[in-house]
Amino acid sequence: MKDPTRIPRVLDAVRRAWEGRPDLELATLFAMLGNEGIGWGADDEELIAALEAMAARHPESADTDTPGLVMVRTESPAARLTLDMAARRVTVRSGVKGRQPVSWLFEDVVRLRVGMPCVLRDSGGVDHRLGVVAGITVEAGRRARTSLRGLTRGSLDRDVYALRCTEGKTERMVLAGRGLDVYAKVGREVEHEHLKWARLVSAEVGEQLRVAPRGGGAEHVYGEVIEIFAVELGAED
Template identity: 40%
Template structure:
């Protein structure tokens, strides 16, 4: 007979994974495990291994050390909806479906954050930012670097799920995904436009941003790149 004392530990591992993705039904969670090879005949060790991998990618609680993260995470919230990238250096806050420039700021601390609870970030200036109810935590990179050294030669077809934030020396901000959102501060209001792109001819801090549009048209040159940040992917 298998040791019955193992059962509470196994069920606790299932609970933690489910708490990290509470929108899933339990049968859906079991189906996801089956797709990972944990089905009829699998052992408890196999189950625990795959549950640990799932919990690492989507934890139910944001891992904090001294009220800060040591990895890079994407946080989804509701009420209002935000997509928040947080890493050891900064937060980047976006509003899905809203053509507003992403907010980028240094932070001092994060309050304990669990899926289903509030997300509160205290800025370096000591201001509490309440960013809604946390609905999902996704690990992006467990050993991140502060900035990206270069995106020279990046092609849109190779972009995948990655999203980058480019800040230029003329204070223009660009959000690079499968499109290119350009934000410029006008005299009275923020100017926003969305452009298509095929590749980045040059995209390295200290050098002009040069973008090749689709169809082989003339390249578009912007001001010099100040900084490249990972937002997703």
């Protein structure tokens, strides 16, 4: 007879993995494990290892000590948050199409747990409530690029980067991903442009952001790059 005391440990691993992804049905969770080769014939240690890996990538909660980038889906309001724990930066992308993303530095993660409001504290000690957390994805194994010069659309895969640019009195935030979204603040208004792009001809801090559009034609120039940071690395699985 196998040791029955192993059962609570296995069930605890299931609980931790499932609590990080509560929208999934339990059968769906096990189907996903099956896609990883955990099925008939897999022993309990293999199952626990797979569940722990799942829980590490999609934890129930995260805090200031969580490494890498932490990507958060929220509801009420719907948004996508990216927390760079090393730089203490949060970038918020609204679920409303065309709305400009915002990015600022935070001091501490007050609360970041699935099913609870996300609360971040800024350097002035003010707490910001940023919606109810629907899911967390941790990307700890990759480093963000510091230069995007010469990159093609295909080389970014599913990554998304932000570039802050200035041109005279005009400030722009450019999101480079599957498409190129340019948000320019002109007075009190924010103008939004969407571009199908092929290559970032120049995209380093201190140089002009020049973009070659898909299909050819004149390059688009968006001003001097003053900052580059990742807002998404990899895809949710």
